[in-house]
Amino acid sequence: MTATLIWILVGLVAIGLYLSWTAGRLDRLHARIDAARAALDAQLLRRASVTQELATSGVLDPAASIVLYEAAHAARQAEEEQREVAESELSQALRAVFGETQQVEVVRQVPGGEEAAGELAQAVRRVPMARRFHNDAVRAARALRRHRKVRWFRLAGHAPFPMAFEMDDEPPTALADRPTT
Amino acid sequence: MRIGIVCPYSWDVPGGVQFHIRDLAEHLIGLGHEVSVLAPADDDTPLPPYVVSAGRAVPVPYNGSVARLNFGFLSAARVRRWLHDGTFDVIHIHEPTSPSLGLLACWAAQGPIVATFHTSNPRSRAMVAAYSILQAALEKISARIAVSEYARRTLVEHLGGDAVVIPNGVDVDFFARAKPKPEWQGDTIGFIGRIDEPRKGLPVLMKALPKILAERPQTRLLVAGRGDEKEAVESLPAEMRSRVEFLGMISDEDKARFLRSIDLYVAPNTGGESFGIILVEAMSAGAPVLAADLDAFAQVLDQGSAGELFANEDADALATAAVRLLADPERRAGLRERGSAHVRRFDWSTVGADILSVYETVTDGAAAVATDERTGLRARFGLARD
Numbered sequence: 037m038t039a040t041l042i043w044i045l046v047g048l049v050a051i052g053l054y055l056s057w058t059a060g061r062l063d064r065l066h067a068r069i070d071a072a073r074a075a076l077d078a079q080l081l082r083r084a085s086v087t088q089e090l091a092t093s094g095v096l097d098p099a100a101s102i103v104l105y106e107a108a109h110a111a112r113q114a115e116e117e118q119r120e121v122a123e124s125e126l127s128q129a130l131r132a133v134f135g136e137t138q139q140v141e142v143v144r145q146v147p148g149g150e151e152a153a154g155e156l157a158q159a160v161r162r163v164p165m166a167r168r169f170h171n172d173a174v175r176a177a178r179a180l181r182r183h184r185k186v187r188w189f190r191l192a193g194h195a196p197f198p199m200a201f202e203m204d205d206e207p208p209t210a211l212a213d214r215p216t217t
Numbered sequence: 218m219r220i221g222i223v224c225p226y227s228w229d230v231p232g233g234v235q236f237h238i239r240d241l242a243e244h245l246i247g248l249g250h251e252v253s254v255l256a257p258a259d260d261d262t263p264l265p266p267y268v269v270s271a272g273r274a275v276p277v278p279y280n281g282s283v284a285r286l287n288f289g290f291l292s293a294a295r296v297r298r299w300l301h302d303g304t305f306d307v308i309h310i311h312e313p314t315s316p317s318l319g320l321l322a323c324w325a326a327q328g329p330i331v332a333t334f335h336t337s338n339p340r341s342r343a344m345v346a347a348y349s350i351l352q353a354a355l356e357k358i359s360a361r362i363a364v365s366e367y368a369r370r371t372l373v374e375h376l377g378g379d380a381v382v383i384p385n386g387v388d389v390d391f392f393a394r395a396k397p398k399p400e401w402q403g404d405t406i407g408f409i410g411r412i413d414e415p416r417k418g419l420p421v422l423m424k425a426l427p428k429i430l431a432e433r434p435q436t437r438l439l440v441a442g443r444g445d446e447k448e449a450v451e452s453l454p455a456e457m458r459s460r461v462e463f464l465g466m467i468s469d470e471d472k473a474r475f476l477r478s479i480d481l482y483v484a485p486n487t488g489g490e491s492f493g494i495i496l497v498e499a500m501s502a503g504a505p506v507l508a509a510d511l512d513a514f515a516q517v518l519d520q521g522s523a524g525e526l527f528a529n530e531d532a533d534a535l536a537t538a539a540v541r542l543l544a545d546p547e548r549r550a551g552l553r554e555r556g557s558a559h560v561r562r563f564d565w566s567t568v569g570a571d572i573l574s575v576y577e578t579v580t581d582g583a584a585a586v587a588t589d590e591r592t593g594l595r596a597r598f599g600l601a602r603d
Contacts, residue, residue: 061356064327064356064357065356068356068357071329071359072359075578075579075581079578158574161571161574162574162577162578165360165381165575165578166578168379168380168381169359169361169381169578169579171379172360172361172378172379172380173359175377175378175379176352176356176377179352180356
């Protein structure tokens, strides 16, 4: 009788330890998502700022300036629900303006243009990176949260179910002359 | 930035991953970053100042060949000490799925971790069995890098998730500036790789050689690499054996001069390649490339526009293409030109900037790397209450 009790107790402790370890894993994943999301926000903001600077600098023709300014402004002011759409539209605007190599050359030629073009190229390169890292973390957390042990024992607590950030982040070809995927 | 790089394979054994890590470390140091590389090495081998030894690697059969790996209690302790002493802003683990230092570092560290996946092995049984253990360690990686679109696809299929593609780097100018060697010039076909490793494809080239020599008897085949030379030419008719010259292992400088000198570089590899750095090196040196149409090679050669492709393991197709190219100097000049322009994206200046972008993306606002102290039970229950 006591032997059975002891075995049950050992089993319970083992299960407890395992659940505690799983909770730790989940906690770490949520922290990783938060960090990845902060990095993604920083990159998106950087891209919008550089675009806005370029649009107001008078380097580009007025039509292109207005298109870029509008898109960058909308991306920066967008509400959380509209964010993905606004950022995608900024990507499209950038692709429309910087589709040709000549346009990038024009920017490079003016004083300070070299840096501006470099910053923009860096920004459009880093947004897809940050987004991929974020969505990778989201996927890992989702896979773990869908598991029975996590659902039955409510190991995720009150943390919201993680959502991927879906947007069109294809960089303009003239700014990214390298394999982009 | 303080960067820690983990190399899974023995530093004293030459290999693609080791060279990549060496070049990356030196590139980053050149840019003014502090870099420390943790690598398995015998205690008495001379190491560059930025390499920290993690002890001797043990040869064990793994994944179809004998690999020299580090595991066990001592190695784990060394990894922890390195992490603790280094106080890195970011650590960059190479091949985190190989049961060696990479996986140990993944277990022991927390904070911004970047990982590069080099191989594109088909799913192995061990990987399936170890999946849940691996997953717990791989979850810690904040950013994954795959060396090619092909490697990325394998990674997504086997482990889920996603990765950014950053190719391996090459010092393009080192190859572009090398001086050609006259004795390696004049109707020469080049091959670099292990002679006795069938996957490198020398047997395919040997099968194609009689056809090439029948059309162009003045052609010479230059082979650089380790292995049994007699065995390699056994399949050739005796009178043709003199058209094959073996150079043995060659130094990096000679490799550059070799690639500058030859008229055609042939890469008949039959599989197991996830990138194809040698093609990039050949193109950097301005050698026209003819390669098997493996996924990885096709990508490096821009689907055939920067170099020609032939059907994998088809010796006849290889011979036909080689004869055509050798007889057509204009086509070769065109390939040279396109190849040289194409390889710029593989230069360390581009690749290094991309890798630094990844580092900066994951360290933005994150704490430094530390050893992963397991959370105490009490703290965890405290956490569970709120």
